[in-house]
Amino acid sequence: MTESKQHDLRFERRLAKRNRAEKRFRLFGKLAISLGLVFLGVLFLTIVKTGIDAFTQTRIALEVDIASHHFDAKDPSHPESLAAANYQGIIKSSLRKAFPDVKSRTEKKELYRLVSNGAAFDLRKAVGENPSLIGQRLMLWAIASDEVDLVVKGKVARTAPVEERRLSDRQMQWLMALESTGMVERRFNNTFFKGGDSREPELAGIAAAALGSLFSVLVCLALAFPIGVMSALYLEEFAPKNIWTEFIEVNINNLAAVPSIVFGLLGLAVFLNFFELPRSAPLVGGMVLALMTLPTIIIAGRASVKAVPPSVREAALALGASPLQTVFHHVLPLAMPGVLTGTIIGTARALGETAPLLMIGMVAFVVDLPKGILDPATALPVQVFLWADSPERAFTERTAAAILVLLAFTCLMNLAAVLLRKKYETRW
């Protein structure tokens, strides 16, 4: 009787201990997830806080007089006449008109520096599209210079010393005068999304980098996905198990861990020097990224093919399906979720890689938007790297905004892949 009571006590004590351990483990799990979410939240909030202002751009309203004397007398709408007209002069004269008591040369120079050089380009583009504007007066929302932009957005204190503010007291007075009459506004920053890179922060855009990234990733996927999936299928289903296939497997596993810059060197040596493909082209960038992504896709593909139960294969073979039919009609659809997971991981990495792209020259300062995979381009992470390096203060918020765009890109791609994976999973 006493023995069984002791046994019960021992059992109860152990049971309590086990239950406590269970609860502890679950608590740690919850804490870990919460901690992860907190870090993620902090990271995200920091980037958003820094970058959100880059989505707006300060503009100054100017009344411009597109006087006909700037254009060719005989044929004002001739493209040459439109291109060669002194738009800078038009803007300068409208600034002088807004502030008539600015007389000295130094003062005038300071006045002109309130507005960006890009304002003249905007004007030229507007007149070029619509030559009937010649001889008219209209309101142009000119892009403000980056110093004005920073002050208006409050990134630089208005009371800061001149060296920091980079606007003289006179310029501040003019600015405040313009603000009081409602001539200064913050508008959506189209330039950021449509323009290419620029030395002037207020004119810098990510369109060239975004397109370059898009083209590179598309080329990467077009190469890595089919080759990776086919390789995984062949190695897992058809290849004989001998010393050579073991050797290949070990090497593929190692390649997945090779530093990405090595792939860049390979791309430089083989694709650029040997095959003489165009430098800085998304085609070459995509090929290098594909080399990098292949091991990931093959490893994930092999694992998911191996996980398909043999009963499905046997059922298909017993019906008289050839090995190829068995693999493509039955094994591959069931292995797809795993393959797509590997693809998501691989391409997300490819989208964010900078080092290999630097080696093949996609670090170029690209102003024009690439139209195809052979045009010189840069990539979003490279653009972030270049801007982060820039001394101009206004680039800080643009760098953060570019990071946001990059993250949005990644999220969209992952979403597409997850939806695809769901589609295949329900068939199970």
Place this chain on the structure above:
Amino acid sequence: MSTVAVENTSDANLIANSGALAGAQVSLLKMQTKDLKVYYGDTAALHGVNLEILPNRVTALIGPSGCGKSTYIRCLNRMNDIIDTCRVEGSVLLDDEDIYGPDQDVVRLRTRIGMVFQKPNPFPKSIYDNVAYGPSIHGMASSKDELDDIVRESLTRAGLWDEVSDRLDASGTSLSGGQQQRLCIARAIAVKPEVILMDEPCSALDPIATARIEDLIFELKAQYTIVIVTHSMQQARRLSDKTAYFHLGKLIEHGDTERVFEDPQHESTRDYVMGRIG
């Protein structure tokens, strides 16, 4: 001398007796194994099995676990080929042709010999697609209507049509165990094989589902040659015409079912059918 395989023994007797084909030797066997040996690596799983499979008969393979009956039946449609370590020696004849011959097409062989497995394994596709898969890859139907006919016919013969006709696009895996196995049988007969191999088809099913499948096997006998592995002696007695008893990789005894169960010649057979071992 030509050999002709016939559909049933009465026809064979007619021809043999009437001497219509002078000098012709009529084969009464659908399949035959001669000195069949199977090795997994260095271990021998089957030691020289000589067995005849008669057409339009149910041949049952019985014996205790691990006696080699599954290994044997998988040799008949060369399913052991997919196991790397497996080595087959001897000959397996289908209509007097060695299926392990050098220029035998395994894919074509498996359209003539179908298989139903122990655990029902329908494809994770719709019921229609499950049955239609075989005919469509072999080009047995030239139009959608023909394919529909084949599917309906196969499901009807498998005794499943009434239960699933209104939900042919439901997933095959959404059916109950017994229905899934009947679906697998429908899938196998859709390619119009000559022989159907069944590896313990009812062992994963309840008695009622088992009874339905046994009735089905009885009906199928008229058109197909059936070889069934079973660990249930009652099932063997109920269903089969011929029985073969295996033990430790050897074929101990075979013959008419009645005779094997009523009057076993070997001690080992006697022990097994009397229930003393197994």
